[in-house]
Amino acid sequence: MSEHHITPLRTYLIIAASLLFLSGVTVWVSYIDLGPLNIVVAMLVATIKASLVAFFFMHLLWDDKKNLTMFLMSLMFFGIFVTITLLDTEFRGDLDLNPEVKDPINKRAVFYDTLPLTDTHGHPVDEHSDNHHEDKDHH
Amino acid sequence: MSENIKQNYLNHPKGLMSWLLTLDHKRIGLMYLVSGILFFFLGGLLALVMRMELAAPGNDFISNDTYNNVYTLHGAIMIFLFIIPAIPGALGNILLPLMVGAKDVAFPRLNLASFYIYSFGALFAMYTIINGGVDTGWTFYTPYSTQSTSNVVPMTLGIFIIGFSSILTGLNFIATVHKMRIPGLTWYKLPLFVWALYGTSLVQITATPVLAITMVLLMLERFLGIGIFDPALGGDPVLYQHFFWFYSHPAVYIMILPAFGIISEIIPVHSRKKIWGYKFIAYSTLSIAFIGFLVWGHHMFTSGQSVFSQIVFSFITYFVGIPTGVKIFSWILTMYKGQVSFTPPMLYALSFLFLFTIGGLTGIFLGAVALDIHLHDTYFVVAHFHYVMQGGTIVAFLGGLHHWWPKSFGVMYNQTIAKICAFGVFLGFNGTFFPQFLLGLRGMPRRYATYSEEFVELHSYSTFWSGILGISIFIAIMNLFWSFIKKNKVDPGSNPWGGMTLEWTHTSSPPHPHNFEEEPVLEHGPYDYDKVIVEKTYK
Secondary structure, eight states, rough: OOOOOOHHHHHHHHHHHHHHHHHHHHHHHHOOOTTTTTHHHHHHHHHHHHHHHHIITTOOOGGGGHHHHHHHHHHHHHHHHHHHHHHHHTTTTOOOOOOGSSOOOSSSOGGGGGGOHHHHHHHOOOOOOTTTTOOGGGO | OGGGOOOOOTTTSSSSHHHHHHHHHHHHHHHHHHHHHHHHHHHHHHHHHHHHTSSSSSSSSSHHHHHEEEEEEEHHIIIIIHHHHHHIIIIHHHHHHHOOOOOOOOOOHHHHHHHHHHHHHHHHHHHHHHHTTOOSOOOOOOOOOHHSSSSHHHHHHHHHHHHHHHHHHHHHHHHHHOOOOTTTGGGGSOOOHHHHHHHHHHHHHHHHHHHHHHHHHHHHHHHHHHOOSSSTTOHHHHHHHHHHHHHHHHHHHHHHHHHHHHHHHHHHHHTTTTTTTHHHHHHHHHHHHHHSSSGGGGGGGTTTTHHHHHHHHHHHHHHHHHHHHHHHHHHHHHHHHHHOOOOHHHHHHHHHHHHHHHHHHHHHHHHHHHHHHTTTTTTHHHHHHHIIIIIIHHHHHHHOOOOHHHHHSSBBBOOHHHHHHHHHHHHHHHHHHHHHHHHHTTTTTTSOOOOOOOGGGHHHHHHHHHHHHHHHHHHHHHHHHHHHTTTBBBBOOOOOOOOOSSHHHOOOOOOOOTTTTOOOOSSSSOOOTTOOOOOOOOO
């Protein structure tokens, strides 16, 4: 905190290159249907990118640790929100005996309906869109 | 106190521009106070309109559609324009720098900006009213809020904007508490009102952005047809409730924590006794702020969320009772063997203890899933949150106003009238809302403009007492402003209740434009009634 940290240009360039690479990863991975993991992978890549920006471009790594605490707190609250909400969406309807409302949420992004259907290993599957969320049954 | 004692923040500098562009936290606080009270009256008027309609079954006063508008606006105005901004914005602004011995808040310009952002957001809310109102209820639940033709957009936009004012005020207060305390004023010597404002500010900056995101998502769905909450577009309507309550449950603590702070100041001063369990109260503030983030799903027990999450939410909800109970018992033990004087602020504080406890305990009822399935969306819920919000927050706010009125404005109100009004508020409040518990238990649903014959007696009783409540609050506030108009001045050096915190001992009433003529030196803790004798001095 007492001294202003000067980051070498090299570091900036490496981080910039990593960000571009990770952007590529985001686009590439979106074409692979990983089922429920789609969102997890997308968020993971986005979190890594945001952290790189915060730590290096915004100097959080060398800054007062109070600011880091604030940043981590915001991540923690976000984590609480997502985790507890998933307790609802992942188990919605699980005690309902009527199979029609058993799984009331469409957990797949509409985007994947436009892609040729593949299983988790990327192999094409010729199945109609009604059974998308039962990926594991297609092996 | 020196020769320029006549100079205070109210009369120096002069002129309209000196008010509109002021950076003085006390003036900004006063502007929040005036606007907050205007909205309080507006919201209260809407409440009385509702009670008039409900005095008898049938639509004999207003139509169903008007009723929908009235209860939505009552809720939205009271919560977003009065309760959330009023205590931190008005009392917090006026008192926080004084209590930590600072000249001002950490970022005075940001403070003024917060006030204007709040005013700008309030304009949207006012536009909503003029343009025909909004009928979704203050929660703006989807799917109705994405389809309603009423003014959902201007109202949510207004709330979105006011949210930023909350965030900036919170940020300002946190920086002030961390950086502006005078030497020697360590964390455990801070007045508990400061702790309460600190906890509130933490919730404001961590929760309010989620409200902003929710409002943006709502508008994205309305305008661009992006499927977030609408199942037809691949969304989930219950997800809206998760988003909304992830902000709005912590917002309950934004509303109640400052009230706890006020009570923690009033009770030791008017009992002339050291506060019992200082650290317990301080830490219970922080733990309430944290636990408040984990319990939002108890508003959604009938929404169709998974049974698993209902059990989790119900279980965690009970934990809120622990730190809250710690506070209640600490306040009661503070009064034990103290020299309790029944001044107007103390009467409000005592009312608070009764009313808030009822509100809190009925919250335990509602936290139990099985019972909530029956009580959800009935008058039981209405009565419960009014006992917390009005019986708790607003009663504490009135107590705080009466407590710091001579300090903030250098004038003393008529104490007899104030005491009568405090009784009127207590009786009127219980008369209005206690029957609503019974109505709810018997199955009267909320948000209906009419009802079946069996509920007539309790509803008309509630309406009668709401009139007493309305009149008492109106006279109580007029009594305060009358003292200001009549210039019933107190001696600038007076300390009418014998308070020990810096705002009572080290500055004049009303305070100097720069708060203290010289940097105050801390001589004792905020509640050291066992060590130091502070005289009650009053003209």
